[in-house]
Amino acid sequence: MSEAREYLIKKGSYFYRPDCAGYTSFKFDAGRYTKERAEQEASVEPWxxxxxxxxxxxxxxxxxxxxxxxxxxxxRLREALEFYANPEIYKPHPHGPAFDRRDLSFHARSALNPVGAS
Structure with missing residues (x-):
């Protein structure tokens, strides 16, 4: 009869996936190992x-x-970035400048664009 696979291998705040193939933050995705196999793997970097x-x-x-x-x-972050992506907010205001920096809306617009979009 084989030994039960009830042990997880934890490295820092991550768990090994099945067959020691990568890492996961979630218990449900973690691989299950025998006690002997888990202890053997954990002994590699016991700290x-x-x-x-x-x-x-x-x-x-x-x-x-x-x-x-x-x-x-x-x-929440998208909503904040959309405000700062508007170049209108950087224009001079009749009561003085709204911001004391130049137009930085391009930073917010680039963060809002998906990767690879033009």
Whole structure:
């Protein structure tokens, strides 16, 4: 009978994926290893690697919550960038300059453009 694969290999704040092929932040994506195999791999860099039983890792790495939080943050940043992407806000104002710097809207516009877009 083979030994149960119930251990995760943790390196820093990441877990090894199955077959030691890459890293993931999520427990559900992590590879499962035998205790012996996980400890063997973790011994390579013991100062920041460990073999950890899957039950000792919280299931709070819910991808939907993570993606929702990233989407919300992206939308918040996009809204702020859209304001600064408007060159009109850099024009002189009758009550004095709105900003004490030159037109920097090109920075915001470039951040708003998807990669590779013209």
């Amino acid at each position: 920041h690697m460990e073999a950890i039983h899957q039950d000792d890792v919280a299931d709070s790495s819910d991808p939907d919550k993570f993606i929702a939080a990233l989407t919300q943050e992206r939308d």
